[in-house]
Amino acid sequence: MIKVKVRLRPIVSKINLPTVLKTTILPGDSIESLFIVTQVGEIFYIRNGVIRTFFDIRPRILKLGLSSGGYDERGLLGLAFHPKFYYNGLFYLHYSVAGTQGPGAFPGAPQESFKPNPCDARTLNLKWTNREIQYDHIDTVEEYILHPNGQPQKRRTLLHIRRPFFNHNGVNSLNFSPETGNLILTTGDGGSGYDPFNLSQDDMEIAGKIIEIDVGKHTFIDNPPVVTRFNELPVPIQETLTVIAKGVRNIPGISFQRFYNQYIKYAGNVGQDLVESIFSFIHYKPIPVTRLIQASFMRSEPEHEGFINFGWRGWEGAFPTSTITGCSANPALNEKTIAYYDEAVKTSARRLPPLISYFHEDRRTDKFRATALTGVQPYMGNEIPALTGNVVFTDLARGKESRLPVRGALAYTRVRTDCKLNDFSVIETDYNFGSQSAYYVSLGTNLNQTKLYLGVYGSMKVVDNNQGTVFEIVP
Numbered sequence: 001m002i003k004v005k006v007r008l009r010p011i012v013s014k015i016n017l018p019t020v021l022k023t024t025i026l027p028g029d030s031i032e033s034l035f036i037v038t039q040v041g042e043i044f045y046i047r048n049g050v051i052r053t054f055f056d057i058r059p060r061i062l063k064l065g066l067s068s069g070g071y072d073e074r075g076l077l078g079l080a081f082h083p084k085f086y087y088n089g090l091f092y093l094h095y096s097v098a099g100t101q102g103p104g105a106f107p108g109a110p111q112e113s114f115k116p117n118p119c120d121a122r123t124l125n126l127k128w129t130n131r132e133i134q135y136d137h138i139d140t141v142e143e144y145i146l147h148p149n150g151q152p153q154k155r156r157t158l159l160h161i162r163r164p165f166f167n168h169n170g171v172n173s174l175n176f177s178p179e180t181g182n183l184i185l186t187t188g189d190g191g192s193g194y195d196p197f198n199l200s201q202d203d204m205e206i207a208g209k210i211i212e213i214d215v216g217k218h219t220f221i222d223n224p225p226v227v228t229r230f231n232e233l234p235v236p237i238q239e240t241l242t243v244i245a246k247g248v249r250n251i252p253g254i255s256f257q258r259f260y261n262q263y264i265k266y267a268g269n270v271g272q273d274l275v276e277s278i279f280s281f282i283h284y285k286p287i288p289v290t291r292l293i294q295a296s297f298m299r300s301e302p303e304h305e306g307f308i309n310f311g312w313r314g315w316e317g318a319f320p321t322s323t324i325t326g327c328s329a330n331p332a333l334n335e336k337t338i339a340y341y342d343e344a345v346k347t348s349a350r351r352l353p354p355l356i357s358y359f360h361e362d363r364r365t366d367k368f369r370a371t372a373l374t375g376v377q378p379y380m381g382n383e384i385p386a387l388t389g390n391v392v393f394t395d396l397a398r399g400k401e402s403r404l405p406v407r408g409a410l411a412y413t414r415v416r417t418d419c420k421l422n423d424f425s426v427i428e429t430d431y432n433f434g435s436q437s438a439y440y441v442s443l444g445t446n447l448n449q450t451k452l453y454l455g456v457y458g459s460m461k462v463v464d465n466n467q468g469t470v471f472e473i474v475p
Helices: 289-297 341-347
Strands: 004-017 016-026 030-040 042-047 050-056 074-079 090-096 135-146 152-163 175-176 181-187 212-215 241-246 254-260 260-271 274-281 324-327 333-338 357-360 374-377 392-394 409-413 424-428 439-445 451-459 468-474
Touching: 004 030, 004 042, 016 074, 016 451, 016 468, 030 074, 030 468, 050 424, 090 152, 090 175, 152 260, 175 254, 241 289, 254 374, 260 374, 333 424, 392 439
Parallel strands: 004 424, 016 439, 074 175, 374 439
Antiparallel strands: 004 468, 016 030, 030 042, 042 050, 074 090, 090 135, 135 152, 175 181, 181 212, 212 241, 254 260, 260 274, 274 357, 324 333, 374 392, 392 409, 409 424, 439 451, 451 468
16 A cells, blocks of 8 residues: 655644544534534634634533543543534534443442453353443433524433443544434443443444434433433334444444445444454445334344444454463463354354454554554545545554554555455654654544544543644645
8 A cells, every 4th residue: 555644734732632523614604614522521613723612511521530540431522513504503412421420330340350251151141230320420412502692502312321331432423424314323332341241232222333313303302311221212212213233342433435326434443452443334224223122022133134233242353352361481472262252153144344454463564553443534635645535544542562652543544345354554644742642532524524633632541631732634
């Protein structure tokens, strides 16, 4: 693949951790503004080089970083503008609600303590019980309207979702489909590690899914119940939902690329210990939630032909999910043990193979060791010809071969419609971050995908304030 080098042009700096970067045209305006969402609850927009506050919901956001040493995956995670936002002023937010902190689904145990043991069946068949009291927090998806005076006002709540752990809530989790005009919510598997309750493969669980919401249907239920499963939702809300995909571990949103008269969909799945993956698909057959519930009630299986399954937790990208054990005789080596063999077999024929996998351990000189996928965006501009029509992605931090200070990774892969596993190439950047760490935390684009924006943070901790910079990626 062609070696590509780009420049990072700073747009704004000294902001909090940016979770979403996207553009829209404000009602009454004539040019696009860049919107920046921060994890702590701010939404800014930049127009003609001037940064302004669009909305500040920090009081509504859960206190972040208190129980995890400053690191957190909760907060303000999603922003989407209605396709007719210019005319109707509607936009949508996904965030973790203040005052909802619980003890977690494993009370008293650290989130990352779970590890499946193929020799102990109990670890392979855990159930999430006492959900009303054993949970970590509550996420909400809400609809707002921007009034002519520039003031946003909440109109209704679409979903209240109880989450078992603090991590794997998705990020850049709200986007509108240009095909259906519906709102798409991407949810992670609920967290901990290795999906201890196998929520991502359970058709009734909201966790670990890509969900389409018909916001044109008004349910007149403005304060829906807090739920974890589809069958706990009131029927009018069930009727607004379809499920596009399951088997999701954690996901930095979904993006769309126009391809002749159809769209390629891209979704990244953050890996466990081995591999990061990007999936792509054109044709799919979503299943209405009402049909999933009916099949569950009848104890039958719904028709899965055309339904997307990323394979988690049995599969981590292109590999059966494995636990890693160090080799006592040689610390440089380790042993990978298939964690969920039966589940890997069960989902092997149904799962969608990834477009690309890249690895936590990779000694090739032209690659890098991965940490976590943080963004996937098609680039349709002409200013960087080598990237035109290709798919750009970001990884949080180059892995173990990197010395401090930390640097994120920017890379690209080509479009393939034959579903064969793809290669990728690292994109070189010229920016000098000096002694400051630079975690690549978000990737965004403008409306016609001719510009790319990169969110960088100087720390892994959300409590380390004002260490963020947003760049435009330019030739």
